[in-house]
Amino acid sequence: MIRQNFFKELYSMAEQPMIEMKNVTKVYDNGTVGLKNINLKINKGEFIVIVGLSGAGKSTLLRSINRLHDISEGDILIDGESITKAKGKNLRLMRRKIGMIFQSFNLVKRSSVLRNVLAGRLAYYPTWKTTFNLFTNEDKQRAYEALQSVDMAEKVYSRADELSGGQQQRVAIARVLTQNPEIILADEPTASLDPKTSHQVMEDLRMLNEKYNMTVVANLHSIELAKEFGHRVIGVRAGEIVYDGKMEDTPQSVFDSIYNGGTGKEED
Amino acid sequence: MIRQNFFKELYSMAEQPMIEMKNVTKVYDNGTVGLKNINLKINKGEFIVIVGLSGAGKSTLLRSINRLHDISEGDILIDGESITKAKGKNLRLMRRKIGMIFQSFNLVKRSSVLRNVLAGRLAYYPTWKTTFNLFTNEDKQRAYEALQSVDMAEKVYSRADELSGGQQQRVAIARVLTQNPEIILADEPTASLDPKTSHQVMEDLRMLNEKYNMTVVANLHSIELAKEFGHRVIGVRAGEIVYDGKMEDTPQSVFDSIYNGGTGKEED
Amino acid sequence: MLKLPKKKFKMWNWVWVILMILGLVLSVQNTGTSLPEFFANFDQFGEIFVQMAQPDWSYAGTAIPYLVETIKMAIISTVIGSALAFIYSLLIARNIVHNKVITGVLRFIMNIIRTIPDLLLGSIFVAIVGIGPVAGILALTVFTFGVVVKLFYEAIETIDPGPSEAIKAVGGNGMNNIMFAVMPQIMPYFVSYALYAFEINVRASTVLGYIGAGGIGLQLKNTLDMFSYNQTGMIILVIFLVVLVIDFISTKAREALMR
Amino acid sequence: METTMKKLPPKPVTAKTRAVKWLSWILAIVVLIWSCTGLDFTGIKPTAGQITSAIFNGLFHPDWSYVYNGSGEDLVSQLWQTLCIAFLGTFISAIISIPFAFWAANTRHKKFWVSESGKIVLTFIRSFPEIVLALMFIKAVGPGAPAGALALGFHSVGMLAMLFSEAIESLDDGPSEAITAVGGSKFNVAVFATMPDLMPALVSNTLYRFDVSVRSASVLGLVGAGGIGYPLMIALNYRQWSRVGIILLGIIVMVVIIDWISGAIRKKLV
Amino acid sequence: SSSKSSSSSKVYTPSKSHPLTIQFVPSQAASTLEAKAKPLEKILSKKLGVPVKISMSTDYNTVVEAMKSKKVDVGFLPPDGYVLAHKQKAADVLLQALRYGIKQPGGKQTNKLVKFYRAEILVKKGSKIKSWKDLKGKKIAVQNATSSAGYIFPIAELKNKGLDLTKKGNANLVTVTGHDQAVLDVLNGDVDAAFTFEDARNTVLADQPNIMKKVVPIYFTKGIPNDTVSVRSDMSSAFRKKLTKAFESLRNNKKSLKIIESIYSHEGYTPSKDSDFNIVRKYDKMAATK
Numbered sequence A, B: 001m002i003r004q005n006f007f008k009e010l011y012s013m014a015e016q017p018m019i020e021m022k023n024v025t026k027v028y029d030n031g032t033v034g035l036k037n038i039n040l041k042i043n044k045g046e047f048i049v050i051v052g053l054s055g056a057g058k059s060t061l062l063r064s065i066n067r068l069h070d071i072s073e074g075d076i077l078i079d080g081e082s083i084t085k086a087k088g089k090n091l092r093l094m095r096r097k098i099g100m101i102f103q104s105f106n107l108v109k110r111s112s113v114l115r116n117v118l119a120g121r122l123a124y125y126p127t128w129k130t131t132f133n134l135f136t137n138e139d140k141q142r143a144y145e146a147l148q149s150v151d152m153a154e155k156v157y158s159r160a161d162e163l164s165g166g167q168q169q170r171v172a173i174a175r176v177l178t179q180n181p182e183i184i185l186a187d188e189p190t191a192s193l194d195p196k197t198s199h200q201v202m203e204d205l206r207m208l209n210e211k212y213n214m215t216v217v218a219n220l221h222s223i224e225l226a227k228e229f230g231h232r233v234i235g236v237r238a239g240e241i242v243y244d245g246k247m248e249d250t251p252q253s254v255f256d257s258i259y260n261g262g263t264g265k266e267e268d
Numbered sequence C: 001m002l003k004l005p006k007k008k009f010k011m012w013n014w015v016w017v018i019l020m021i022l023g024l025v026l027s028v029q030n031t032g033t034s035l036p037e038f039f040a041n042f043d044q045f046g047e048i049f050v051q052m053a054q055p056d057w058s059y060a061g062t063a064i065p066y067l068v069e070t071i072k073m074a075i076i077s078t079v080i081g082s083a084l085a086f087i088y089s090l091l092i093a094r095n096i097v098h099n100k101v102i103t104g105v106l107r108f109i110m111n112i113i114r115t116i117p118d119l120l121l122g123s124i125f126v127a128i129v130g131i132g133p134v135a136g137i138l139a140l141t142v143f144t145f146g147v148v149v150k151l152f153y154e155a156i157e158t159i160d161p162g163p164s165e166a167i168k169a170v171g172g173n174g175m176n177n178i179m180f181a182v183m184p185q186i187m188p189y190f191v192s193y194a195l196y197a198f199e200i201n202v203r204a205s206t207v208l209g210y211i212g213a214g215g216i217g218l219q220l221k222n223t224l225d226m227f228s229y230n231q232t233g234m235i236i237l238v239i240f241l242v243v244l245v246i247d248f249i250s251t252k253a254r255e256a257l258m259r
Numbered sequence D: 001m002e003t004t005m006k007k008l009p010p011k012p013v014t015a016k017t018r019a020v021k022w023l024s025w026i027l028a029i030v031v032l033i034w035s036c037t038g039l040d041f042t043g044i045k046p047t048a049g050q051i052t053s054a055i056f057n058g059l060f061h062p063d064w065s066y067v068y069n070g071s072g073e074d075l076v077s078q079l080w081q082t083l084c085i086a087f088l089g090t091f092i093s094a095i096i097s098i099p100f101a102f103w104a105a106n107t108r109h110k111k112f113w114v115s116e117s118g119k120i121v122l123t124f125i126r127s128f129p130e131i132v133l134a135l136m137f138i139k140a141v142g143p144g145a146p147a148g149a150l151a152l153g154f155h156s157v158g159m160l161a162m163l164f165s166e167a168i169e170s171l172d173d174g175p176s177e178a179i180t181a182v183g184g185s186k187f188n189v190a191v192f193a194t195m196p197d198l199m200p201a202l203v204s205n206t207l208y209r210f211d212v213s214v215r216s217a218s219v220l221g222l223v224g225a226g227g228i229g230y231p232l233m234i235a236l237n238y239r240q241w242s243r244v245g246i247i248l249l250g251i252i253v254m255v256v257i258i259d260w261i262s263g264a265i266r267k268k269l270v
Numbered sequence E: 001s002s003s004k005s006s007s008s009s010k011v012y013t014p015s016k017s018h019p020l021t022i023q024f025v026p027s028q029a030a031s032t033l034e035a036k037a038k039p040l041e042k043i044l045s046k047k048l049g050v051p052v053k054i055s056m057s058t059d060y061n062t063v064v065e066a067m068k069s070k071k072v073d074v075g076f077l078p079p080d081g082y083v084l085a086h087k088q089k090a091a092d093v094l095l096q097a098l099r100y101g102i103k104q105p106g107g108k109q110t111n112k113l114v115k116f117y118r119a120e121i122l123v124k125k126g127s128k129i130k131s132w133k134d135l136k137g138k139k140i141a142v143q144n145a146t147s148s149a150g151y152i153f154p155i156a157e158l159k160n161k162g163l164d165l166t167k168k169g170n171a172n173l174v175t176v177t178g179h180d181q182a183v184l185d186v187l188n189g190d191v192d193a194a195f196t197f198e199d200a201r202n203t204v205l206a207d208q209p210n211i212m213k214k215v216v217p218i219y220f221t222k223g224i225p226n227d228t229v230s231v232r233s234d235m236s237s238a239f240r241k242k243l244t245k246a247f248e249s250l251r252n253n254k255k256s257l258k259i260i261e262s263i264y265s266h267e268g269y270t271p272s273k274d275s276d277f278n279i280v281r282k283y284d285k286m287a288a289t290k
């Protein structure tokens, strides 16, 4: 881990950030303020965990990055390019670079595992080809290999609803792997899983981060998992970033204060 | 507790058992053997916990007692009378003596708490009276008092679906209380409750056992609760009784073996 | 122990009860319905039924070709009608098309189409394309469309939005969303609603015959006009059998798809 | 990726599933082609254009004088009667449907053939043409709206009870078990456990059926069972298109209002 | 058979508490129809001194059934409907409707009142079919087999003349619903000829102003009795007389004439007897025999 952090810092000096949020504010239609003037830089290859109380705005933050939510003010740059202004084809191409893992997996339950994983390649094809299911053999093989790397190869032709929760999440990870993105957003990827499976899923994320050098941003509720896997911690409360620091520099007291309503502002 | 066990043993010698299962076998329609040649005597005032792996046949055993499931072979006597052969009115009168508490509470969600509790008195009325909701004021008061004793009095006119899980289970207990049975069957009464509420529910069951001298037979998954509340433990595996003994005589090893696939046959 | 407190007065319950009773009284009055009269004349009610209960088996030979025509008509119109309804329902589902103006206008049109009684549809098409099964098919197609489009779009609106989000997140477009996230989820509903429409169509053809739109309905009217109730009975029997078969198929299909 | 990766195996399909799949496709296509045979489509008639424009002309120049004239035989009164027929019919059928639904519902603790026989009876009721039913009721209570309401009430049972029974089947059977366990009779179970939880489904299915009934009620007029059907049919037969136009408009307005009200009720109750 | 039915032992007379119920089936030969009941109800009830309830159906089957079950006292039945009803002892004829005659060519109304109408055979103008003899092997639009003008009369008469169109190979009979449809089918060339009432071309005149020129009749049958006013078989003879008088007098008053004209396109009513319908029976039988 230390070796990697070292690399990351090297990078961050040399390159532009992978994700940059500039004065981002998000107000929901009903008036709820989801995000308040967020400024954040995330570099290539980082493994970031976002922590915060329920309703703090973690999901909102994550979903703003790939524009599943439109923000109200500010700008978000992916690899230097504004996703806020992107449209149509262009937006889709930018999203292709960003994989997402959901708490509830979001697999198509009645489709096969393979088809679910192949969905990760959708943005690489013209629409008509995907409509008639004309994926190349190469991509099918790629999907299969992704399944192998999360140890789900033998379920390739099973229907997604035949899998347990942990297995479904691993299929979702294989989908991201097939998408081959540069960034992975994970919104409470372990919330509905038992401790053992949670661990496995986090290991898979670590694998993506270390082996393929993908940037990972994960919302986590579990402090144990956060501590074990994250390199950098971002604390969110009421739509604002109240803490941002390296994991090894973050004492337990910070977590306590974030979760108990304190300010958590030791650094910043 | 010791005082009570003493009484129970006294009783069991003098009287006939409250529940007696004779060579009971239950085969489901699809061929699954739920119970295999069960012989069991339960005396008045006992507090019995049944433990066993998932699928062992605990629910089947319990549900055979009040004939929610018909058994295939053997006979079950309630207070010396065969429920296996009972029919119609007679069966209903026997069931009136047996209260049941379910894991999923089984309240009628869209009815009021009062109506749910009053349901406990159904077998005391001719059908037409209940259809027109002609419960006596005495019974309504009885239902209300039952609610008071589980601390749910202020919810008496709420709809059942407005209550939390723990509250719903307490309404179910009030229903049993109103029914005023001699036996209470509880099928994993705490499985979907948090630890604190679970404890409360078990305390309520203990109250029924000690205060009203009702015979309690409960399926429990939690060894802690079983140890705390049960007087006698019955271990079930694959439809057979593999252990039967007093709680104070039962070492942890018995539980371990029941849950880990050993025989658990120290006594029997 | 405390005394049981009085129940709170729930106004809405009473409002509903009063409204229902009012509606009942009004409609009984307006129509002049009297149940005692019905029961007093129950033997008359049964008379035709008794005659129909002795079906004229020899008539089956005449009836079956018309029934076959009815089934053909129902198949074609179910296929076309549900295909159109499927496309249309995608356009009016608010979780697929987010433009409220488009969905609003299209829904209004849908509601008008749904409103038109099948009989009127039939008559209009008979006036346009002439007597015969084609008019029936057109009428049933529009009718099917009206019946299933609403069921379809309601089914689409209740699907789990998660997979759609996932498709969006990998960079998929609207069509990708439909093919990969929406279709697999709604397929079973689609099939079961289409079969439901098929059954309705077979039955609706008994009415369409009255206006000459082909199928068994014309025969039904004929037998009634000739007072040959034993033949009517035969027709009803064959319709019943067909509906039973459709029921069976649709149960099986649903089971297969929901597996 | 790495060399250790295996090749994607072909999809494991058994000969049987493949055969079933192909056969059902072939069957579907054959059936579809078969149904197109023998239906001689002679094309659009030369007169179609004129007639269509006459129809549209009529539809867009509705006969406003028919809307209301106080005679009791104008559009408003006929629509009102149609509405009353539909309401009464739906009311009757909702009540008859409940016992039928319990009969036909395939719940646990019930013999298979009991529910199956119930389902067959419902199918039979459904396949009994409304028109024939109306005829039978006309014999019993004379021509007019009562026959229409009764015919509709009886006919709707076929569909409504089926929908109800499906709702019963999808209910959680825990509460029923609880009532059985306290010693309640089958009837107690129905009244205490099933009915309350069934209420939302009951209401929304009944409202849906009311919608359909309004449309059916306009058919029954054909055989003298009251409502808007007769004037509509006469207007069509004698090609009084402006009359057809106003009737159609009336029906549309009525159904839209009903849709709107029943939507509001549904929201309130469910 | 006489119009006095012998079937019922008890006779029936409508009274204040038993309103007279009348059901109406529109005639196939009417060209416009205002479907109304109330105005006639008022007039009749004044004349008869009992309340009158009129209802309407497009189908005589229900009227006959309702008369059989004593739910309808008086039925306005078409001739074929009447014959079937009488056979089931459900109804006796009392009166027949009067209409203005039709003049050919042109299909215009005359001012002569008649109690008969005719069936005609229509072909397209310029068609090779010049007389009934040319119908052999042609495609012909007919109505339901129970329709007098649209099926029974033409078929029976031609059979009598030696051309049995129902025999296989002699013609291709296409059953259509509605005489207007039959006219349009001829106009469109979907069929070579059509059997309709005289003069069904008027029904489509509004939509097809040139119809009289484009479609022409080549044959007319004998007269078919107009719609009947029939009563249930157990109606007392006193009340039958009262009814006859009341209906006959409708013509004598401008206001009531206007009502029957506009709502049923009748011009009056004249007494009739069952034997007037023997021709219908005869033709029925002839059309049915193979």
Ligand SMILES: Nc1ncnc2c1ncn2[C@@H]1O[C@H](COP(=O)(O)OP(=O)(O)OP(=O)(O)O)[C@@H](O)[C@H]1O
Pocket: A028, A029, A030, A032, A033, A034, A052, A053, A054, A055, A056, A057, A058, A059, A060, A061
């Ligand atoms: N679609 C929405 N419309 C309106 N308000 C919303 C919407 N989604 C979220 N919110 C509100 O925005 C705030 C932030 O929500 P968000 O889902 O980002 O919280 P979170 O930190 O992810 O919480 P959790 O840990 O419970 O998932 C909350 O107050 C929430 O109620």
Ligand SMILES: Nc1ncnc2c1ncn2[C@@H]1O[C@H](COP(=O)(O)OP(=O)(O)OP(=O)(O)O)[C@@H](O)[C@H]1O
Pocket: B028, B029, B030, B032, B033, B034, B052, B053, B054, B055, B056, B057, B058, B059, B060, B061
């Ligand atoms: N209705 C049924 N039909 C067929 N088999 C059944 C049925 N109900 C239970 N079984 C089977 O009977 C066996 C015993 O089931 P039972 O529900 O009694 O287990 P249990 O000990 O209560 O388990 P759990 O702790 O999971 O509730 C299991 O193998 C189960 O699959």
Ligand SMILES: [Mg+2]
Pocket: A058, A059, A060
């Ligand atoms: Mg969240």
Ligand SMILES: [Mg+2]
Pocket: B058, B059, B060
């Ligand atoms: Mg169990």
